[in-house]
Amino acid sequence: MDFLKYFENIMDFFRSPVWKYMIYGIIFILIVVWLSFVYWTYRDAKLRNTSAVFWAFIVFVLNYLGLIIYIIIRPPEYIEDIVERDLEIKRTEMLLSSAILRCPTCGKEIKDDFVICPNCRKKLKKPCVQCEKPLNLDWKVCPYCKSEQ
Ligand SMILES: [Zn+2]
Ligand SMILES: [Zn+2]
Numbered sequence: 001m002d003f004l005k006y007f008e009n010i011m012d013f014f015r016s017p018v019w020k021y022m023i024y025g026i027i028f029i030l031i032v033v034w035l036s037f038v039y040w041t042y043r044d045a046k047l048r049n050t051s052a053v054f055w056a057f058i059v060f061v062l063n064y065l066g067l068i069i070y071i072i073i074r075p076p077e078y079i080e081d082i083v084e085r086d087l088e089i090k091r092t093e094m095l096l097s098s099a100i101l102r103c104p105t106c107g108k109e110i111k112d113d114f115v116i117c118p119n120c121r122k123k124l125k126k127p128c129v130q131c132e133k134p135l136n137l138d139w140k141v142c143p144y145c146k147s148e149q
Contacts, residue, residue, distance in 0.1 A: 048079060106120040133145075
């Protein structure tokens with residue numbers, strides 16, 4: 001008897017409008033999730049510079065399956081990342097090539113204010129007669145203290 005009553009209660013629940021609205025709610029959520037999959041695929045494919053409309057359509061038709069296929073075969077990088085990385089490499093290269101000075105004789109790395117190459121002893125600069133700042137060998141006057149060389 002108790003079991004029958006219990007069963008009755010369940011059947012009442014399924015007949016009630018609450019159940020109906022729950023079903024509507026679930027269907028609504030599924031549609032929202034589905035459409036957001038399509039939107040996400042469209043945006044992601046566009047960022048990766050691959051055919052966005054085509055992939056959005058595939059996900060629209062196949063849903064989860066389409067999304068999985070897309071994630072497997074999409075290009076691995078965002079197009080902006082590629083451009084950004086290339087720029088970064090160029091910037092670093094420029095920085096390195098401009099920062100490193102080399103001895104004209106032996107090619108070893110030197111600093112801008114070295115008077116002599118520490119490796120081959122080539123005279124690189126001359127100290128100012130007055131203030132002793134390192135000057136280029138061909139300078140006639142010291143740019144720091146104006147004294148004639
Ligand atoms: Zn040298
Ligand atoms: Zn000087």
